[in-house]
Amino acid sequence: MAEKLLLIIPVEADGSMPKVAWETVGAVRSLAEAMQCSFDVGLWGQDVLPAARALARCGAARFLAVQGDDFAQARYATDAAASEALARASQATMILAPSTSRTNRIIGGVAYRLGGRADTHAASIQLVDGRLQLTRWYYRQRIMVVLEREHRPWLIALEQGAGAPWAGEPADVTLEWVTAAAGDTERRTQFEAIQQPPADQQTIRPDAELLFVAGAGWTKKQRDGQVHVEEADQIIREFLRKSGASLGGTKSIVDQAGEGGAVLSCMSHMNQVGQTGSTPRHPKGLATCCHGEEPHVVGWRFINERRAVNLDPNCGWAHGKADVLYVADAFEVMRKVNELLS
């Protein structure tokens, strides 16, 4: 069957595109080349022109666009309507999108509307012996699966790392305007605000080189028989400030807030990594006071270089999961690290 590709990208209210979108462009170009087929680009947002100009030389056959104030902010009803309209206008058999909070929220619903199927968190899509094969993880990054699908359209949200970022000079582009439903039904939900912690309290930094993970050991009794939560908090905050690292936490440490245990003020459920948390992507990771059980290891699936500081020489990390395990007191080590980073 001849395939036709469509790349859909939401354009933010400020005219920008998500960072991962550039990688998705690279992945779609490679796929189209391998399949010897064309691809369209579909954009939606309040003002899509800056993004369209930025993508003008990416090799797309057509640039389709849904534009208007109703599409400025993320909202399921209007985002889904825009994606559906772009897909119908393109008549694509495969619809790819960068994996973001905005696209992941709608892709299943849009697939249903189009009579297709959706895969999210795709690590890659490639042509193997003339067959399209998608790779993604199941059971929270514990089992890697390669699959093929008969159903079309096939909607795919591609994760960071699925392709090399495309770069090209902006140019003028001819847009084909597409109309999407944005009536009272789609506008029931109203965007109110984006909430974010103050810059000096922002501990989740997706673009950071380093992920620093704190385990429950930081809040347990230390050698003197006392807990030192305030000191732990201060050491971690100082390290984050000096290193620019992103902060992750194990389930056991973030759950302590709800269980009335000692709490690190810098830690919330948003920081949780692992089986029931996030699986962030950073070049490096440093774990402190964590055990090495499987749910924790899962949170580190996409960390390239891994080191750990732990008092237990038999920690799970010592068995093939970290590059280096330092058997030491994390309080002492991180105090010294902070001194050296000054």
Added chain:
Amino acid sequence: MSGGLHFVVCASLVPDPLQTLEPVMGPSGPSLKNETMLPAVLDPWAAHALYESAALVKKIAGSRLTLVTLGPKAKVQQVMMTAGQKVAFEFVAVDGSASGFTESMETAAALAEAIRALPNLEMNRLVLAGGWESASRGAGTTLQIVGEMLGIRDQFQGVDEFHVEADGSLKILERLEGGRYQVSRCPSPPVVIGWATGTLPEPPNNPQIGMMNMRAVMPALQRAKTVAVGAQGVRFVAAELPKQKRETRVVKDASPQDIAREIVEWIRGRS
């Protein structure tokens, strides 16, 4: 809000996160080795949806909570022995596969059918909830599709807060990248709420609640309709554990100063 809300929580079962999982390929696709023997738990994010919804039911007079579960009956019964002790709910079971290697479209169809059949279902009171992703398939698409099948166009995913305001409108906080939240307001149900972790801790076991729930769970399990949930149209080429195993260097007797120096060199890209 007069009349309250009807929280319908969709939750499936997953292997206990502490279990080692090993995929095996069969003629109909992959499954987990010894899957029937693995202890199961309520899917973690869906469990948060259940606890948050139960707390809202207590706050909003006239509200009710229904748990709809898709899974093999015997496993569901086992999980309900513990999950059923946490919060009080009405219960509907659908007997079918809870495997991650099934299609969200097929799972959603089974759940939507069960929800449509709920007695006294009023769409204008419906808050359809669940985890924003499962810990099995992990696609985050099932709840979206159930919502679409039920005609619900106000959907929210990665939700940590859900408030019913004095005027009856719904204020929702959804997770965004970088630790941010999007705050949205919807005038009224029906809505789909895919919960992340929320803000509440896991409730302690309460044997009285357990006894009360089990009186409804057992008949519901007996009535459970059996559905075939699979992965039609999908060919699984491979399912395997990650192969990479690292050669870990264990540093035992170094001073904190030396370790700190090595870590800083590494952070700065010099080692």
